[in-house]
Amino acid sequence: MNMRRFIFFTALGLLIAITGGLMFLQQTSAKNRVENFSVVNHVFIKRTDDKWTAITLNGTNLTPVQPGTFPGEEDVAVETYVEWFKMMSELGLNTIKVEAKMPGRFYQALKQYNDSVDSPLYFIQGIYFDEVALKDGEIPLAEHLKQAYRTEIKATIDKVHGNKTFWSSIYLFETESVDVSEYLIGYVMGVEWGIDDIAISNLIFDTSTYQGDYFFTKGQSTPFEAFIAEMMDVAANYEFNKYLQQSLYSTAGHLGMLHKKLYDSTEVKEHYDWIRSYATADMEHIGVTERLHTGTFASYDYEGFNVFRSQDTDLPSDQILKLVSEYHTIPVVISAYGVPSGRFCAEYADHEPTASISEQRQGELTAIQYNEITENGFGGQFLRDWQDAWFKSSWNTVELKLPDQSPYWHDPQTFGQGYGLIGFTADSEALKYPDESIEDWGNEKPFLSASSGDYYVHAGVDYLYLMIDPVKELSASTSTVIGFDITPLSGHTYFEKFDITFDRPVDFVLVLSEEGVQEMYVHAYYDTFSFRKMAQQIRVRPDLLPFEKAEPLFVKMYQFTDSSALSQMDHVTDLNDFRLTGAFVRGISDPSDKRFDSAADWYSTKDHLEVRIPYALLNFMSPASQLIQGDFYETHTITPLKIDGVGLAFGRVDEDETIVFPTVRLDWEEWFKPSFETRKKQSYQLMKDLFMEN
Structure with missing residues (x-):
């Protein structure tokens, strides 16, 4: 009897101790919790010296490439990144958006640059989903892909916090990463999801709800949105439990059922593919619990709104943007906007006298898009590319070239290479500009006399x-x-x-x-x-x-x-x-x-x-x-x-x-x-x- 009493009170004491310890840890964690950015209604806010101020994100997408390299090759030097960051700040940008883990040199350069200036550059970190598997016909909600994505989530968060592991990088022999989490705004889950990827997921899978520690689904949520909420929960749990930090979250949005809402609200004739009604990735269907003190934001590619312009509607661009902005109760960013320069710019030059778009005209057309965005209450916008990307192809040239050799030469016929505000030319000794002078041919011998x-x-x-x-x-x-x-x-x-x-x-x-x-x-x-x-x-x-x-x-x-x-x-x-x-x-x-x-x-x-x-x-x-x-x-x-x-x-x-x-x-x-x-x-x-x- 005494032994039973001893065991009972010992167990009770341990339970009380454990409970008290957990409560202490929770209180300590809450006290030490780091939140650098949050949202209030449609506005982003950032913490500076324990004070919250509103911020509009004006940024650019950045890919770690230059001529001769693919994404995934650590070839861009720290000094080059720093020079780019200087030019970004001089341009008037305050944010960088990256779609996947970057080489260690990027994070090292970001910290080096921000340590040297009064107005730092912030960044949004994308957590990459296996696009190769998606192109091979696999479904995002397949369990093996979900498990692989959980690993990628943790590896990406570790990279941001300077805790590089063997599995956290595709860059061999890279520079050691550094902790740049103080400049992190938040994470964007996945890639620019294809309409078919979302629609098929929603048609095949049944579970359309999710309730987690930080995120839950609401309204007319879909299986795909439940998957996104679950992956966000994985990220939020991992970052807080390991680093005591909370960040903002989003995913690339697809209008899906929002098409109908916008069409109904403007009494425009419904006129779109049936499959699109199942292609919903709507951040309004993902809520946050009281445990998350940051929030979420919606993210759309400007090109995604072109669906309205191709369906016999009279809606001007700014009206479409206004409707999208008013639909949401959270901040909305345009994840990519801008027009390319190039010799043949396809649909971008539909209203131009020729199929080419000069750098001058590129700036003018991009400025029109920027003004439409800023005039309609968006929380921010990101230029599609910072630098011209020789590795890219366009839909009308992809079969005309060899993708594995594309970075080695510039193709002005491919408009996908020309979105950047920074360009690349042959080195000065090889430049032969058509102009009024032939001095740049001075070192050349005649090909034919x-x-x-x-x-x-x-x-x-x-x-x-x-x-x-x-x-x-x-x-x-x-x-x-x-x-x-x-x-x-x-x-x-x-x-x-x-x-x-x-x-x-x-x-x-x-x-x-x-x-x-x-x-x-x-x-x-x-x-x-x-x-x-x-x-x-x-x-x-x-x-x-x-x-x-x-x-x-x-x-x-x-x-x-x-x-x-x-x-x-x-x-x-x-x-x-x-x-x-x-x-x-x-x-x-x-x-x-x-x-x-x-x-x-x-x-x-x-x-x-x-x-x-x-x-x-x-x-x-x-x-x-x-x-x-x-x-x-x-x-x-x-x-x-x-x-x-x-x-x-x-x-x-x-x-x-x-x-x-x-x-x-x-x-x-x-x-x-x-x-x-x-x-x-x-x-x-x-x-x-x-x-x-x-």
Whole structure:
């Protein structure tokens, strides 16, 4: 009996001690809890010296890349990051958003920079979800993917807090990470979720509710939203239990049922894909418990609102943004906005006179989007890219190049590379800007010396540069004709437009005249646009070739502006699906010149002519490795073909004579790491002026 009493009171004492200890730990944890940012209604607030002040997030997305590198390679130096941070602050930005764990050098540079300034840069940390698995058709809610994501959540939080583990980084031999959690605003869960990923998850899984320590679902929540709430709970528990810190949370939003709400509220005709009604990722369906003292915010890509503009509505952009802002009870940020610069910008140039967008125009169009956002009560906005990204492709060029070699050369035909306000050029020794001076050709030897003058060629990491130094002055009516022998598998010697015969078959002919034609033409059989327009039919009926290989026909060059023309077999191509891309623009392409036009392709005076030609316009898949598009009519798809240089044939057409020189072969050394220099684009200064006004 005494033993039982002893055991009872001993157990009771232990229980009281444990309970008291837990209560003490909870009180201590609550007392020591770190909250640097929170929200009040639609507003972000930040703590400074124990005082809370409102803050509007004005930032940019940042990917750890530069020419020659992919995300995942720790190649950007600490000094480069610091220089970028200085330029960001000078621009008027206060926040950086990253989509995944960054190299240790990024966090080291952020701390180094912030320690040296009075106004630090804050950041939003993305927690990456396996996009490869999603592209392979797997469902986000699959248990093995959820388990892998729990691991990624913990590894990312550890990285932010400077507690790098073996599993927390994909960057081998990286610089040790540092604790930058004091600058952390919050976490964005996952990636830009695909509509199909969300919709299929909601159709297959049944559990649409979740109740956790920090998050719960509410309203008409979906299984996908329950999954997001659960993963947020994993993150909040881990960060608080290990680091006593609480942060803000969000995920990439999809309008889903919000489409209906907005349409109903404006009595606009419902007119969207049935599947979209199941593609809901709405932060209004995820609530927070009393244990979370920070909050949540909604996040949308500006491009996500384009669905309204493509559905026969009369809603202007600012009205759409206003409706979205008013719908939410929490702060809303535009996770990515901005317009690219480039030689062919597809749908971004729908209302522009040509398919190109200059850096000047990029700044003007991006400023319009910024003003629409700030005038409609959003909590912040992020530029789509800080720097131009050579590794990227666009929907209309992805099959025309080799993704594993894309970072090694610049493609102005790919608009996805041009969103940045910071650009990259070939190093100063290799720059050959078409302008009024030919001093930058001083170290080059003539590619061809002839009775009519000297002809120079330089294969850069961004363009194929040509310069003509004629003996006889170029008049406004002089037509310079250049034939390009790219592929050994096709081409023709006769160019009917100028009644010119080359000594060897050529695949492209460029004609430049100050008062006449300024355009590139392609041999019809090697015209990628014509092939892609009917590729799916050709795979079914290979006998339906639109052109003969030996046909002496050269055609204008076009590119697609509507993705449905490529993705839908029964789509009937019309004039709204494509635009001219072979036209060349005359102008000054030297950024130091007051007349600078980044969209310019060529320039001439009476004494010389200079032109820069995008490799993609010559059907290169990778000039770094001299890989071009093969015979797509033979293979029924676009595949690479290795070549040993290209042939160039120069010609000149004047009123009194026509001269065409024999084809000369051009070869160049393959490269792996491009040499480059960094510069601020014209759009940088335009946005800086705008931010300073606000």
